[in-house]
Amino acid sequence: MSEYKFRPVPDYTPQQIERISSLYNVSSPDECWEWQGHRTPDGYGLYNALLAHRVVYSIRWGVNISNKCLLHRCDNPPCVNPGHCFVGTLADNNKDRQHKGRTVMPKVRARGNKNGRAKLDDKKVADIRRRHAQGETQRGLARVYGVSAMSIWAIVHNHYWHHVI
Numbered sequence: 001m002s003e004y005k006f007r008p009v010p011d012y013t014p015q016q017i018e019r020i021s022s023l024y025n026v027s028s029p030d031e032c033w034e035w036q037g038h039r040t041p042d043g044y045g046l047y048n049a050l051l052a053h054r055v056v057y058s059i060r061w062g063v064n065i066s067n068k069c070l071l072h073r074c075d076n077p078p079c080v081n082p083g084h085c086f087v088g089t090l091a092d093n094n095k096d097r098q099h100k101g102r103t104v105m106p107k108v109r110a111r112g113n114k115n116g117r118a119k120l121d122d123k124k125v126a127d128i129r130r131r132h133a134q135g136e137t138q139r140g141l142a143r144v145y146g147v148s149a150m151s152i153w154a155i156v157h158n159h160y161w162h163h164v165i
Contacts, residue, residue: 032079043077069093
Protein backbone atom coordinates (compact mmCIF):
# COMPACT_ATOMS: atom_id res chain seq x y z
CA MET A 1 0.00 0.00 0.00
CA SER A 2 2.92 2.39 0.59
CA GLU A 3 3.35 3.01 -3.15
CA TYR A 4 0.00 4.86 -3.10
CA LYS A 5 0.28 6.66 0.22
CA PHE A 6 2.15 9.89 -0.45
CA ARG A 7 1.44 10.67 -4.09
CA PRO A 8 -0.01 14.17 -4.54
CA VAL A 9 -3.67 14.33 -5.52
CA PRO A 10 -4.07 16.32 -8.76
CA ASP A 11 -6.68 18.98 -9.40
CA TYR A 12 -9.78 17.44 -10.95
CA THR A 13 -12.15 18.84 -13.55
CA PRO A 14 -15.89 18.93 -12.77
CA GLN A 15 -16.35 15.93 -15.10
CA GLN A 16 -13.71 13.93 -13.21
CA ILE A 17 -15.28 14.86 -9.87
CA GLU A 18 -18.65 13.68 -11.19
CA ARG A 19 -17.05 10.37 -12.29
CA ILE A 20 -15.37 9.94 -8.89
CA SER A 21 -18.67 10.71 -7.11
CA SER A 22 -20.41 8.02 -9.15
CA LEU A 23 -18.10 5.39 -7.66
CA TYR A 24 -19.54 5.60 -4.13
CA ASN A 25 -23.01 5.98 -2.62
CA VAL A 26 -23.86 8.67 -0.09
CA SER A 27 -26.66 7.25 2.02
CA SER A 28 -26.15 9.59 4.97
CA PRO A 29 -23.36 11.91 6.12
CA ASP A 30 -22.78 9.73 9.18
CA GLU A 31 -22.53 6.34 7.46
CA CYS A 32 -19.64 4.83 5.52
CA TRP A 33 -19.56 5.65 1.81
CA GLU A 34 -18.21 2.43 0.33
CA TRP A 35 -16.06 2.69 -2.79
CA GLN A 36 -17.54 0.71 -5.70
CA GLY A 37 -14.54 0.94 -8.04
CA HIS A 38 -11.21 -0.87 -8.03
CA ARG A 39 -9.70 -1.80 -4.65
CA THR A 40 -6.31 -2.77 -3.25
CA PRO A 41 -5.85 -6.29 -1.84
CA ASP A 42 -6.42 -4.69 1.60
CA GLY A 43 -9.80 -3.35 0.47
CA TYR A 44 -8.92 0.34 0.03
CA GLY A 45 -10.53 2.03 -2.96
CA LEU A 46 -8.33 3.01 -5.92
CA TYR A 47 -8.84 5.79 -8.43
CA ASN A 48 -6.11 6.20 -11.08
CA ALA A 49 -3.53 4.50 -8.81
CA LEU A 50 -4.39 6.81 -5.87
CA LEU A 51 -6.15 5.74 -2.71
CA ALA A 52 -9.78 6.75 -3.18
CA HIS A 53 -10.34 8.02 0.37
CA ARG A 54 -7.42 10.43 -0.15
CA VAL A 55 -8.87 11.63 -3.46
CA VAL A 56 -12.36 12.22 -2.02
CA TYR A 57 -10.93 13.91 1.11
CA SER A 58 -8.77 16.26 -0.99
CA ILE A 59 -11.69 17.15 -3.27
CA ARG A 60 -14.09 17.70 -0.35
CA TRP A 61 -11.79 19.79 1.84
CA GLY A 62 -9.57 21.28 -0.89
CA VAL A 63 -6.36 20.41 0.92
CA ASN A 64 -3.08 18.84 -0.18
CA ILE A 65 -2.33 15.88 2.05
CA SER A 66 0.49 14.45 -0.05
CA ASN A 67 2.97 14.38 2.85
CA LYS A 68 0.60 12.97 5.46
CA CYS A 69 -1.31 9.80 6.21
CA LEU A 70 -5.10 9.78 6.07
CA LEU A 71 -6.54 7.61 8.81
CA HIS A 72 -10.03 6.13 9.09
CA ARG A 73 -12.03 6.69 12.28
CA CYS A 74 -14.44 3.97 11.14
CA ASP A 75 -11.63 1.47 10.41
CA ASN A 76 -13.44 0.46 7.20
CA PRO A 77 -10.92 0.37 4.28
CA PRO A 78 -13.43 0.90 1.42
CA CYS A 79 -15.00 3.92 3.17
CA VAL A 80 -14.35 7.25 1.41
CA ASN A 81 -16.51 9.45 3.66
CA PRO A 82 -14.26 12.47 4.37
CA GLY A 83 -15.98 12.89 7.74
CA HIS A 84 -14.66 9.48 8.76
CA CYS A 85 -11.05 10.40 7.98
CA PHE A 86 -8.44 12.51 9.68
CA VAL A 87 -4.92 13.61 8.73
CA GLY A 88 -1.98 12.30 10.74
CA THR A 89 1.66 11.36 10.60
CA LEU A 90 3.07 7.89 9.98
CA ALA A 91 3.56 7.61 13.75
CA ASP A 92 -0.13 8.47 14.27
CA ASN A 93 -1.07 5.80 11.73
CA ASN A 94 1.07 3.20 13.52
CA LYS A 95 -0.42 4.11 16.93
CA ASP A 96 -3.95 4.02 15.50
CA ARG A 97 -3.34 0.60 13.93
CA GLN A 98 -1.92 -0.75 17.19
CA HIS A 99 -4.75 0.77 19.27
CA LYS A 100 -7.31 -0.92 16.99
CA GLY A 101 -5.52 -4.26 17.35
CA ARG A 102 -4.50 -4.59 13.71
CA THR A 103 -0.74 -4.82 14.28
CA VAL A 104 0.32 -8.25 13.10
CA MET A 105 3.17 -9.77 15.04
CA PRO A 106 4.38 -13.30 14.42
CA LYS A 107 3.47 -15.77 17.16
CA VAL A 108 6.95 -17.30 17.12
CA ARG A 109 9.86 -15.36 15.75
CA ALA A 110 12.59 -17.22 13.95
CA ARG A 111 15.63 -17.08 16.18
CA GLY A 112 19.32 -17.60 15.55
CA ASN A 113 20.22 -19.62 12.48
CA LYS A 114 16.52 -20.03 11.61
CA ASN A 115 16.15 -16.30 10.98
CA GLY A 116 16.75 -15.79 7.26
CA ARG A 117 18.26 -12.34 7.86
CA ALA A 118 20.85 -13.53 10.38
CA LYS A 119 24.46 -12.64 9.53
CA LEU A 120 25.83 -14.82 12.32
CA ASP A 121 25.45 -18.43 13.34
CA ASP A 122 25.74 -20.25 16.67
CA LYS A 123 29.47 -20.91 16.22
CA LYS A 124 30.25 -17.24 15.46
CA VAL A 125 28.16 -16.04 18.42
CA ALA A 126 29.99 -18.41 20.78
CA ASP A 127 33.27 -17.16 19.31
CA ILE A 128 32.20 -13.50 19.82
CA ARG A 129 31.39 -14.15 23.48
CA ARG A 130 34.68 -16.00 24.03
CA ARG A 131 36.77 -13.31 22.31
CA HIS A 132 35.01 -10.51 24.22
CA ALA A 133 35.64 -12.34 27.51
CA GLN A 134 39.33 -12.45 26.52
CA GLY A 135 39.38 -8.65 26.18
CA GLU A 136 38.55 -7.80 22.56
CA THR A 137 36.43 -4.68 22.14
CA GLN A 138 32.84 -4.74 20.92
CA ARG A 139 33.68 -2.28 18.16
CA GLY A 140 36.56 -4.44 16.94
CA LEU A 141 34.40 -7.57 16.98
CA ALA A 142 31.68 -5.71 15.05
CA ARG A 143 34.18 -4.92 12.29
CA VAL A 144 35.44 -8.50 12.16
CA TYR A 145 31.95 -10.03 11.94
CA GLY A 146 30.32 -7.35 9.76
CA VAL A 147 27.59 -6.39 12.22
CA SER A 148 26.88 -3.29 14.30
CA ALA A 149 28.55 -2.62 17.64
CA MET A 150 25.05 -2.59 19.13
CA SER A 151 24.49 -6.16 17.91
CA ILE A 152 27.75 -7.23 19.54
CA TRP A 153 26.69 -5.49 22.77
CA ALA A 154 23.35 -7.36 22.70
CA ILE A 155 25.11 -10.68 22.10
CA VAL A 156 27.67 -10.09 24.85
CA HIS A 157 24.92 -9.09 27.31
CA ASN A 158 22.79 -12.09 26.30
CA HIS A 159 19.95 -10.03 24.79
CA TYR A 160 20.31 -11.88 21.46
CA TRP A 161 21.14 -15.50 20.77
CA HIS A 162 20.07 -16.69 24.25
CA HIS A 163 20.31 -20.32 23.25
CA VAL A 164 24.07 -20.12 22.57
CA ILE A 165 26.28 -20.80 25.59
